[in-house]
Amino acid sequence: MPADIPADLKYTRDHEWVLLQGKTARVGITNYAQRQLGDIVFVELPKEKDKFDRGQPFGTVESVKSVSELYAPLSGTVAAVNQDLNEAPEDINGDPYGDGWMIELTLTSADELKDLLTAAEYEGYLKEE
Template identity: 80%
Template sequence: MSAVPTDLKYTRDHEWVLVQGKTARVGITDYAQKQLGDIVFVELPKENDEFDLGRAFGSVESVKSVSELYAPLSGTVTKVNQDLNDAPEDVNSDPYGDGWMIELTLTNAGELKELLTPAQYEEYIKEG
């Protein structure tokens, strides 16, 4: 079974979200990275780019495929994990740590209620 940390929220697109005040750190889940296989390239937005909920903000390329990344919440990008340019494999080895992708300043806190709890996400991937 894939790791599902209990201090995070999740999307049906397999992104995780760590919310701290009006900031959200975003990455892909352990389940997602296992499905993708060895990640060889990560394309991320620039700081100050703005995204609406559900809009593609980048992509992850693995030896198997290329997958879009979707904004789990609306907001403005305040940080981008530039380390992934040189070490995209961090997404495989540490998806909830060094493999984080972006940080957003939230523009609609009401969207938080749309995210899945850890228990809901576990159930979702079991059904999948």
């Protein structure tokens, strides 16, 4: 498995990653996504307690190249928002799987987890793109 696709995470075809911690899912964008975007200069994230359905846009990430929507990988309620990204959106470029996390969702349906990709499946998906 490449180092830029951590094996302990789950992935979406929209290039978000998910770290499951009980009924909470920490969400961010993948290393592949941040490389495609280039230097990230601004992030718009939801507020705590906002609710999202899987696939619904929850925010945007703006780079020197473009503005891209972020999509909820799972349905849930926002439990935490990485406020540090307001001051340092470049953390997404520097550490997309660590300091660059975006939100934490309290999940409403564990059934949706089966639709996420494993690291190996995500790697295969990237090769198809």
